Amino acid sequence: MTAVSTPAVAAAAKQTGGIRWSRVGLHIFLITISILWLFPLMWAVYTSLRPYEDTAANGYVSFTGVLNLDNYFTAFKDGELPKYFLNTLIVVVPAVILTLFLASMAAFTLSRFSWRFNLFFLMLFTAGNLLPPQVIITPLFRMFLALPLPGPLSDNGVWYDQYVGIIAIHVAFQLGFCTFVLSNYMKTLSKDLTEAAVVDGAGIWQIYYKVTMPLVRPAFAALVVLESTWIYNDFFWALLLMRTGNKLPITSALNNLKGEFFTNNNLIAAGAVIVALPTIIVFFAAQKQFISGLTLGGTKG
């Protein structure tokens, strides 16, 4: 009896031991990877806190303990970062609101009423969101130069070099993704409430506003987080469709910190950390929304 059970027990013990050791190995591996992944940002923070003179004398790979916030003050003052943050805000806030408002209406129509061409529109929005922006930039650039835009909206009479133009292209492009995500989300909602509202004599607008909108709040929250980050992070549209340096959003303006002949990496590091900070804060505050927004769009058909 004992002769039979001993190897089995030993094998079982060995197996659990093996599992435990593989767990430890897994943790060691994941901790190493995590540190590796966080290291570039850590290095940026460390570099940003060191005075240029210190790194010039001792090299960047040195630990002198001389740390201060001077680079941040320089970036804020000489780089005029508050001004560019404001520019970003002027673009991001209306763009996100308009995108979600328009996308929710389109998604509502597409998911609640079956028309023959629903599929066509849905595909159009989805495909549009996948196009590389560079495919459309050449004609768009000419359109923005040619299209009139009156009065307070534009100081040069056209769409080019105007906040309105940047907001418009963000809205047009992001509408694709948001309509796709929202219409998928709305399809999962029960139709009972809508039908009850119809019986009660509610109009279409009321059904949209009072019945459907409150139900899609989770998807909305995810999209607000995601779209704010994406539009905040945009570099391409402003680079091509804005010309006046003073009107650039923060990500594009960061290039100003790079000198023509002389580059101060400590200052660039401070600028990069300042610009990254809002997105990192949003990420930690709304990690759940961030991830659910991406997976709603990426994996849910």
Place this chain on the structure above:
Amino acid sequence: MIILAAMLGIPAFIHIFLVWFPTFASIVLSATDWDGIGGLDSIEFIGAKNYQVLATVYPPFWPAVQHNLIWLGFFLLIATPIGILLAVLLDKEIRGTRFYQGALYLPVVLSLAIVGFITQLFLSTDQGLVNGIGAIFGMKPVDWLGDSSINLWAVLIFASWRHIGYVMILYLAGLKGVDPTLREAAKVDGATEVQTFFRVVFPVMLPINIIVLVITVIESLRAFDLAFIINRGLNGLELLSILVTNNIIGEASLIGFGSAIAVVLLVVSVGPIIIYLTRTQREEAR
């Protein structure tokens, strides 16, 4: 009915007018020699001449195609599989998984412009970390971002830093949706973890595999910001997306010619876009 039509019509108009109209305009303009000076009536159609010049005379075209292909190959063969591997490892019930996920995912929320600056903190010749460490071991400084034989690879490492986290999060969400009884059944049958993944989990993940694949291809075609920040996409970092923009913001604005490059980009994107569409529609039908 009018309200409904407006609710769909206004967003659809904005999207079509600013996204699809320029797409088709790109195709039309690519057959012209328009230089942007003079009105639309000065446009002359020259057939496929732009494409001919592109393929035979224009020096940066083939390097750009090659770099886009290398970018795609690197993402497909290295970055995306690493992202999938990390997702599989994080799918296990382990302590601290939220910390690991957060760390891996953090670069995804950063603007590619910032990734570009961080790349410079690491790789610039006299102020970069890598050469700084190299100097301690007596190595000569390397011009990582300027040397056209290595700068693409250097940039790809930092592009992957971001791409891997993106793939990881998409794949992890997919793995959470896999029916746990499938894994248990495989375990009862004595399959190892590796066998379970490749024979059981991977096949049922087909929809997500396809979407991750499509996203990898699209991201490779969209690659722009990093190369532009580092050296405006010159000298080893030429990419199709950058050639398009250089033909707009450069001194000579060659609208027709730039559009031809954009159409090449469009043609390559159409395949993955169609796969994505048919995939998502089939999901819907289910």
